[in-house]
Structures are given as C-alpha cells and as structure tokens.
Amino acid sequence: MGPFYFEREVRTPYSEVYTILEDEAVIGRIDLHYVSGMVHGTLTIGESVTQEGIQDLIDALDEEIVDSVGISREEFIIHVHQGRDIGVWSKNDFTENGNGHGEHGNGEL
Numbered sequence: 001m002g003p004f005y006f007e008r009e010v011r012t013p014y015s016e017v018y019t020i021l022e023d024e025a026v027i028g029r030i031d032l033h034y035v036s037g038m039v040h041g042t043l044t045i046g047e048s049v050t051q052e053g054i055q056d057l058i059d060a061l062d063e064e065i066v067d068s069v070g071i072s073r074e075e076f077i078i079h080v081h082q083g084r085d086i087g088v089w090s091k092n093d094f095t096e097n098g099n100g101h102g103e104h105g106n107g108e109l
C-alpha cells in the first residue's frame with residue numbers, strides 16, 4: 001500500500017483530524033488527540049485495507065504526522081475501526097445541490 005496522503009480537516013490546540021487518501025481515493029480518517037506524553041488516535045479505515053496495509057498506514061501516520069507535531073511523547077496509541085462509510089450527517093447544508101442530503105446520508109440527525 002501507499003503512498004498515503006493526509007488532508008487536514010480540523011486542528012485545535014490538542015487535536016487534529018485528517019482524511020486519508022491513497023492514489024487520490026479516500027480510504028479512511030484519523031482523529032488524533034495530544035495529551036501529556038501521549039498521542040491517542042482513532043483510525044477508521046475501509047473494508048478493503050489489509051492488516052499489512054493498516055500497519056503501513058500506522059507507520060506512515062507516526063512518521064509523517066505525529067513526529068512532525070514536535071511534542072515529546074512516550075506513547076502512540078491507535079484504535080482501529082474497519083468498515084464502510086455510510087455518510088455524513090449534519091443539521092447544516094454542506095452539499096452543492098442545497099438539499100441537505102449527503103452522498104450517502106439522509107441529512108437528518
């Protein structure tokens with residue numbers, strides 16, 4: 001697998017969220033939280049990614065994202081969830097056509 005590309009969606013003083021791409025296709029998302037001496041993450045990845053691919057991705061995250069933050073850490077913990085994306089729901093209308101319905105979602109919370 002790879003190379004992976006990471007597009008930042010959100011950044012706060014203590015967390016970041018990235019969309020994960022491979023060959024311009026979205027394959028997952030990572031939510032990272034920075035706490036004293038530790039980086040804690042939740043990785044959501046597509047069903048087609050193999051165990052080896054998940055390990056390659058975690059290694060890339062560690063090298064390209066976590067190490068670049070520049071915080072002193074003793075631990076990098078990742079919870080991995082594998083499955084399929086069923087959509088994004090929001091009370092706000094983020095779609096181009098203005099109907100409030102995402103590509104897969106029904107627009108309701």
